[in-house]
Amino acid sequence: QVQLVESGGGVVQPGRSLRLSCTASGFPFSRYGMHWVRQAPGKGLEWVAVMWHDGSQQYYGDSVRGRFTVYRDISKNTLYLQMNSLRGDDTAVYYCVRATELHSADFWGQGTLVTVSS
Amino acid sequence: QTVVTQEPSVSVSPGGTVTLTCGLSSGSVSTDYYPSWFQQTPGQAPRRLIYNTYTRSSGVPDRFAGSILGNRAALFITGAQADDECDYYCVLYMGNGIWVFGGGTRVTVL
Numbered sequence: 001q002v003q004l005v006e007s008g009g010g011v012v013q014p015g016r017s018l019r020l021s022c023t024a025s026g027f028p029f030s031r032y033g034m035h036w037v038r039q040a041p042g043k044g045l046e047w048v049a050v051m052w053h054d055g056s057q058q059y060y061g062d063s064v065r066g067r068f069t070v071y072r073d074i075s076k077n078t079l080y081l082q083m084n085s086l087r088g089d090d091t092a093v094y095y096c097v098r099a100t101e102l103h104s105a106d107f108w109g110q111g112t113l114v115t116v117s118s
Numbered sequence: 119q120t121v122v123t124q125e126p127s128v129s130v131s132p133g134g135t136v137t138l139t140c141g142l143s144s145g146s147v148s149t150d151y152y153p154s155w156f157q158q159t160p161g162q163a164p165r166r167l168i169y170n171t172y173t174r175s176s177g178v179p180d181r182f183a184g185s186i187l188g189n190r191a192a193l194f195i196t197g198a199q200a201d202d203e204c205d206y207y208c209v210l211y212m213g214n215g216i217w218v219f220g221g222g223t224r225v226t227v228l
Contacts, residue, residue: 033215044222045156045164045207050215059216062119095163103152103211104169111163 002026002107004096009112012086022079022096022109029077030055033099036070036081038092039111046092049081050099063089086116120144122210124220130198130227138223139190140208146189151210153191155184158222159204167206168193195225203227 008020022034036048049060049070058070069082079096093111100106121143130136140155141147149171156164166175168184171191181202183194191210195202208220 035215035217037217037219044205045158045209045219047209047217047219050217052215057214059214099215100169102170102173103215104154104166106166106175108163108165 002098004098004107004109006094006096006109006112009094009114011115011117013118014087014116016086017082017084018086018114020081020083020094020096020112020114022081024077024079024096024098027098029072030074034070034072034079035097035099035105036068036079037095037097037108038090039095040089040092043092048094051079053099083114086114088116090114091116120212120218122208122218122220124206124208124223126221127224127226130195130202130225132198132200132227134198135194135196136198136225137187138193138195138206138208138225139187140192140210140220141190142210147186147191147210149186151191151212153184153211154209155182155191155193156207156209157204158207164207198225198227200227 003025005023033053035050067085072079095111096109097105098107123141155168158164207222209217
């Protein structure tokens, strides 16, 4: 069955970096686009980034563009989110999400919490 | 900057029908935005209910339906049940794989 498992969250100081991982199983990872979506405590969902199914393109939300980078390692079935210059408003649960046809998404990981605080 | 709007909260009686909508700060929502709807209960990851405006995800009861209503996407919940009480999010496709989520609607069944 499809599984997405995020890891790498934790407490980090403002201005520092953190890398999140999302390990996929149960489907051909290299053939699917993947999104990162985040949710600040008590707030709504915010789209963060997408990697196309062929790995050729990545796009980012306005609030993270230039600071975050999404990439993948197909040999490890893993999607990454490199987060630099972290700020307090980056504090959130970060989900990886499998993209589907018709510009939607079906499976979500359980999320990993990132807390940016001094 | 594109803003996707949803009602912050709505209430429905058990067994009743409620409509949630998803609009744009400027312009109309059409099927070209491929609206999807997600349901989220506290502490859980979201679950997809509807995609491509109308299509129910596998296992979603037919009490949930999606459509375009005027210039907005809509999610209809009929025969509301107690466990429908949670948060609902729409998301619109903006091209190149880019999404924008609405702010979410909290549904209360009372």
